[in-house]
Amino acid sequence: MKDLVLLFALATAAGFTPMALANQHHAAVTPVADVTFTLKTQIHEGQLVFVGDAGAIKGQVAPDLKVPEGAVVAITIINGDGAMHDVAVPEFGAQSDQLVGEGAATTIVFRATKAGTFEYLCTIPGHKAAGMFGKLIVGDVVETVSTAVDIAKNPAEVGEPVGDRAPQHVTYDLETTEVEGKLSDGSTYRYWTFNNTVPGPFLRIRQGDSVTVNLKNAEDSINIHSVDFHSVTGPGGGAAVTQVAPGQTKSFTFKALHPGLYVYHCATPMIAHHISNGMYGMILVEPEGGLATVDHEFYVMQGELYTAQKHGSRGLQEFSLDKLLDEQPEHMMFNGSMDALTKTYNMEAQVGDTVRMYFGVGGPNLTSSFHLIGEVFDRVYNLASFTSPPLTDVQTTLVPPGGATMVEFKVDYPGKYILVDHALSRAEKGLAGFLTVKGEADKAIFESAEPIDHSSGH
Ligand code: CU
Ligand code: CU
DSSP: OHHHHHHHHHHHHHTOOHHHHGGGTTOOSTTTSSEEEEEEEEEETTEEEEEEOSGGGTTOBSOOEEEOTTOEEEEEEEOSSSSOBOOEEGGGTEEOOOBOSTTOEEEEEEEOOSOEEEEEEOOSTTTTTTTOEEEEEESOOOOOOOOOBOOBOOTTOOOOOOOSOOOOEEEEEEEEEEEEEEEETTEEEEEEEETTBBSOOOEEEETTOEEEEEEEEOTTOOSOBOOEETTOOSGGGGGGGOOBOTTOEEEEEEEOOSOEEEEEEOOOSSHHHHHHTTOEEEEEEEOTTOOOOOSEEEEEEEEEEOBSSOTTOOEEEOBOHHHHHHTOOSEEEETTSTTIIIIIOOEEEETTOEEEEEEEEEESSOOEEEEEETOOEEEEEGGGOSSSOOEEEESEEEEOTTOEEEEEEEOOSOEEEEEEESSGGGGGGTOOEEEEEESOOOTTTOOOSSOOOOOSOO
């Protein structure tokens, strides 16, 4: 029965009548489809993936499937891991049955009626996010050279520790820009930034320093921008005197009265819109004598984007005021793009290292339940207060929009640790980051008869 259904599907897609196929009843998919692919589901380095199972794509993880325009395409998937899966190419309305049990197989057949780059994926909730997707490339797609720039902030760019020095005068030049940046592999957004990254630069001073901020708005901006530092005691945190038109520069000087880790952001109406678009960053005001030395420091900020297009759409995503006012973001990111801390940049440490994270929420709206899967924070400087004793042995810590935290921990065991907001629906919107720990596994800390992925930790 299943064969007949498949044949009928093949015949319909190929534009043949079932009669014409009658003699080929025993034939495999190959004779009717112009192009066939076989993919196997697998667990690879802790992720769910499709792996090529035959032909030129054999052994490739998430292979690109290239087909001519107009071709009838058959994609067979074989269940290689025993979990329930399916395969779909939404662009061409192709969707398989659910595939249950190791060794089970199913095939989708469709005609690739238009040229372009599309997606194949497993539609079981969570599986795409876990890695079950790839590209279907139809026709001679000249990969359009996107002019989108990489706005993702490198989390390792934390500047030099201030350490034990006397207060001094420091000058920072900030430039506000409006650029089309990469939101993910295949989608872009028109970001507004400080110095072309999201978040903006990590600024680092000492309590008692006086700081001059020169804020320039790029010539090609369309909007007025400004900056409000939460570390500033004074009018609007600086925003009252830095509403800058395109091409202009405005300045102010403040004295850093309080140590701590502070958010800065644009404060030009509609402020929520400017922040959402990427206009936030942090300034660290080190206490007298500086902070303790650690092996690694990372700078991470959480943000939200409100777009007309649904999460997962390709191409340029457009801002949606309705969704912003409803506080319903389509996309959520650490360090500006969905790939920033999973592909673009790799946070890494060795077993035995001490790690400090400067974590803040640009937002503009959602409080983060900041958590690192598989680790416990040894110390949490709650709300980034350095003058209160830290909390110790914390699993998850709340960080409000326009707020920050500083966490410290020693990494004791190799693996891929995943940074999340424990409101985990948000991971489905792009919010995730990896901290890869390499080194020797101590069986006294963790042991299992199952093969353990020490996270590409060689
Ligand atoms: Cu799946
Ligand atoms: Cu702005």
